[in-house]
Amino acid sequence: MENRGVDVDGLELVAALADVVGAAHVTSGATVNPDDTGDESLTVPSGAPRAVVRPSSTAEVAAIVDLARHHGFPLTPRGAGTGLSGGATPPTDGVVVAFDRMAAILELDTANHVAVVQPGVTLATLESALAPLGLVYPVFPGELSASIGGNVATNAGGMRAVKYGVTRHHVLGLELVLGTGEVVRTGGRFVKATSGYDLTQLVLGSEGTLALVTEATLRLHPRPPHATTVLAPFASLRAVSAAVPAVVSSGTDPMIVEYIDLVSMAGITQTAGIELGIPDQVRDQALAYLVVTLEQHRLDRLDEDVEALATLLASLGALDVYVLPGPAGAALITARERAFWAAKAAGANDIVDVVVPRASIPDYLERVGLLGAEAGALVIGCGHVGDGNVHLSVFEPDPEACHRLVHAIAAAGVELGGAVSGEHGIGRAKRDIYVAVEDPAKLALMRRLKRAFDPAGILNPGALLPPTPPEPGTSPTRADRERGAPIRAGGASSRAGGAQEASPA
Numbered sequence: 442m443e444n445r446g447v448d449v450d451g452l453e454l455v456a457a458l459a460d461v462v463g464a465a466h467v468t469s470g471a472t473v474n475p476d477d478t479g480d481e482s483l484t485v486p487s488g489a490p491r492a493v494v495r496p497s498s499t500a501e502v503a504a505i506v507d508l509a510r511h512h513g514f515p516l517t518p519r520g521a522g523t524g525l526s527g528g529a530t531p532p533t534d535g536v537v538v539a540f541d542r543m544a545a546i547l548e549l550d551t552a553n554h555v556a557v558v559q560p561g562v563t564l565a566t567l568e569s570a571l572a573p574l575g576l577v578y579p580v581f582p583g584e585l586s587a588s589i590g591g592n593v594a595t596n597a598g599g600m601r602a603v604k605y606g607v608t609r610h611h612v613l614g615l616e617l618v619l620g621t622g623e624v625v626r627t628g629g630r631f632v633k634a635t636s637g638y639d640l641t642q643l644v645l646g647s648e649g650t651l652a653l654v655t656e657a658t659l660r661l662h663p664r665p666p667h668a669t670t671v672l673a674p675f676a677s678l679r680a681v682s683a684a685v686p687a688v689v690s691s692g693t694d695p696m697i698v699e700y701i702d703l704v705s706m707a708g709i710t711q712t713a714g715i716e717l718g719i720p721d722q723v724r725d726q727a728l729a730y731l732v733v734t735l736e737q738h739r740l741d742r743l744d745e746d747v748e749a750l751a752t753l754l755a756s757l758g759a760l761d762v763y764v765l766p767g768p769a770g771a772a773l774i775t776a777r778e779r780a781f782w783a784a785k786a787a788g789a790n791d792i793v794d795v796v797v798p799r800a801s802i803p804d805y806l807e808r809v810g811l812l813g814a815e816a817g818a819l820v821i822g823c824g825h826v827g828d829g830n831v832h833l834s835v836f837e838p839d840p841e842a843c844h845r846l847v848h849a850i851a852a853a854g855v856e857l858g859g860a861v862s863g864e865h866g867i868g869r870a871k872r873d874i875y876v877a878v879e880d881p882a883k884l885a886l887m888r889r890l891k892r893a894f895d896p897a898g899i900l901n902p903g904a905l906l907p908p909t910p911p912e913p914g915t916s917p918t919r920a921d922r923e924r925g926a927p928i929r930a931g932g933a934s935s936r937a938g939g940a941q942e943a944s945p946a
């Protein structure tokens with residue numbers, strides 16, 4: 442196997458990959474399923490990988506990495522492909538490593554409140570396994586078909602982040618295959634450890650650029666059995682966002698605090714076919730809505746909290762306050778989770794996932810409104826306002842004008858002390874904007890870290906950061922390959938740019 446090159450038409454590559462995982466688990470050319478060539482990004486076109494390979498074990502993943510670094514081709518890890526930033530979209534000379542065959546829940550350790558899972562396990566599968574045990578893995582990004590590997594790589598958030606935090610707060614340990622082919626285990630079934638660099642946290646949010654995640658140890662929580670959703674219409678977006686700090690610090694410990702603007706509310710309720718029963722005279726004055734979900738272990742305490750919250754919202758200027766019965770509340774939350782599909786169906790050209798400090802949301806949304814008006818583009822949205830993360834849909838059909846506007850919207854968030862992405866990741870979609878607005882010293886440090894994990898630059902090049910040439914000596918020369926020599930330290934690279942991105946970002 443070691444002497445096989447990467448043939449132009451991919452045939453030898455396929456044979457080499459088949460040696461690792463079995464022929465049934467490699468596709469190439471016309472046999473590649475189009476679903477494997479991209480994600481849900483609105484702006485990053487699907488790629489055309491040389492092959493898609495489906496390993497079933499850590500050893501197989503390590504063998505694929507060995508093959509890639511030996512022959513200098515890039516690997517793009519893929520979970521469920523629900524990403525919104527083009528992170529799982531492969532370059533044309535690359536190989537997709539799809540993790541759907543590594544989808545086992547290895548252990549539910551109820552004594553230590555821990556789940557040990559393979560990366561392809563979906564959130565829906567985990568939720569079904571935990572519910573009967575009275576436990577919950579509390580990270581609920583809007584798409585439950587997403588995989589744990591993808592969640593780790595994007596540091597996924599979701600509506601419950603205001604109470605529970607994001608993926609990084611619930612990952613206790615990882616098994617990783619580095620770009621060197623080494624298998625490393627980080628963390629474990631414990632909630633604190635002070636020794637050494639925190640490699641688990643370094644990989645969280647690294648978008649497949651530092652390591653391939655082959656196992657995750659997740660922290661579980663007791664599942665509160667009671668929840669109620671409260672809906673409050675407000676006369677302005679500023680009034681909604683100004684209410685948020687008071688709601689968060691009200692002592693009711695909200696699980697969900699979302700805002701939905703007028704147009705988005707109309708879109709998501711219409712798409713979901715739900716009727717909220719808001720009287721016309723209130724609806725006519727409402728320009729934005731606040732949605733708050735509370736949960737509790739005891740029903741009487743939940744009732745007390747709901748009453749306190751309703752009083753607070755009224756004092757903060759809500760036009761009215763509606764306590765939605767269980768199914769109506771759940772339907773609204775589900776409809777809100779599907780806001781992306783409603784925006785896509787309405788023809789949105791791009792989406793924004795900027796995060797700003799919670800208290801800066803009113804100023805930020807005002808600036809976004811001005812930027813949209815200046816550009817003559819419609820910008821609407823909703824978002825996890827409780828944690829400062831807004832999801833805006835941008836309707837501007839000219840791609841360059843749209844990119845300029847999205848750049849300006851992101852830069853405005855960064856100026857207010859925020860970040861380009863609150864939870865979707867940078868991927869290929871927001872990479873240029875990210876690089877333009879980030880501190881160059883921080884980007885340089887990230888590149889050095891990337892080189893330590895992945896000296897040959899084979900792991901998801903082009904996602905998060907622009908591709909960089911491999912470290913000298915990490916990519917073998919033709920002579921090395923012909924004699925099957927291992928990768929040397931200090932040798933010259935045989936491929937200009939090594940695993941450079943071949944497809945446009």
Ligand SMILES: Cc1cc2nc3c(=O)[nH]c(=O)nc-3n(C[C@H](O)[C@H](O)[C@H](O)COP(=O)(O)OP(=O)(O)OC[C@H]3O[C@@H](n4cnc5c(N)ncnc54)[C@H](O)[C@@H]3O)c2cc1C
Pocket residue numbers: 480481517518519520521522523524525527528529540560581582583584586587588589590591592593594595596597598599600648649650652653654655778779780781782864865868901904
């Ligand atoms: C309707 C809808 C709603 C959404 N709502 C939210 C939300 O509320 N919050 C949120 O955070 N996200 C949300 N998302 C985005 C998406 O679900 C998340 O980004 C999710 O984490 C992606 O998981 P995935 O398994 O689909 O990963 P993919 O899309 O397959 O990949 C995402 C990234 O992870 C990398 N990757 C995947 N598996 C591995 C692995 N085993 N090792 C290393 N790298 C890997 C990929 O290379 C890529 O860079 C939403 C998406 C949709 C379609």
